[in-house]
Amino acid sequence: GTHGTGKSTKTLALANKLKSARPEKDVRIIEIDGISRDCLLPINTETTQASQLWIWTAQLNREILSKADILVCSRSILDFLIYTKVAGFADIAEKMLPMTLCWLKTYDELIWLRPQDSLANDGIRDTDRKWQLKIDTEFEKFIKKYAIPVKCSLFINSLGMY
Numbered sequence: 831g832t833h834g835t836g837k838s839t840k841t842l843a844l845a846n847k848l849k850s851a852r853p854e855k856d857v858r859i860i861e862i863d864g865i866s867r868d869c870l871l872p873i874n875t876e877t878t879q880a881s882q883l884w885i886w887t888a889q890l891n892r893e894i895l896s897k898a899d900i901l902v903c904s905r906s907i908l909d910f911l912i913y914t915k916v917a918g919f920a921d922i923a924e925k926m927l928p929m930t931l932c933w934l935k936t937y938d939e940l941i942w943l944r945p946q947d948s949l950a951n952d953g954i955r956d957t958d959r960k961w962q963l964k965i966d967t968e969f970e971k972f973i974k975k976y977a978i979p980v981k982c983s984l985f986i987n988s989l990g991m992y
Contacts (some may be wrong), residue, residue: 831909832965833955835943841904848900858898865889865905867954874956877917886910886926890933906940907933908978912968916961931976942969942980 831837841859849857865888866873871881889907911930915923934940945966949957956962973980 831943831969832945832962834949834957834962835945837904837943840941840943841902845902848902852900855899856897857900857902858896860889860892860896860901860903860905865892873954875917875958875961877913879914879919879922882910882914882917882919882922886914890929893933893936906937908940908969908972912965912972916965916968934978940978940980942973942982944982 845857845859848855865885868888869881869884871884872878873881873885886907889903889905889910893901893903893907907930911923911926914926945962949955949959949962951957972978
């Protein structure tokens with residue numbers, strides 16, 4: 831889902847829950863903040879085609895190389911396709927589409943968190959509410975168009991559960 835919806839909180843809570851329930855498994859987390867913050871190119875509303883390709887491939891590479899029994903990601907490969915399209919790079923998003931749809935089949939579960947009331951300013955995340963809602967609307971369109979099976983959540987409670 832779009833930024834500022836509690837994905838990091840949910841990811842951590844889910845990973846901890848899985849670690850407790852499946853101690854014999856190697857549970858790992860991929861945190862998108864790390865990927866975006868590692869990108870030396872412009873991000874958010876200032877993003878470029880090169881930025882979006884770098885972030886999309888970085889996510890894919892980290893998922894492939896994780897070698898975890900269970901991998902919990904705060905973002906999916908779909909997120910970057912949506913951000914690329916909303917940023918005005920529909921031609922590149924169209925080229926990402928076949929690989930994205932193929933890679934989504936490797937996921938056991940996809941949880942879509944919807945925007946809440948406000949965005950926190952952490953110095954990196956874009957705080958433009960219209961931008962956030964535009965991205966969320968594009969997620970909704972895509973999920974419907976391609977019949978992507980998602981669990982949808984409108985909120986996260988204090989335990990990080992929906």
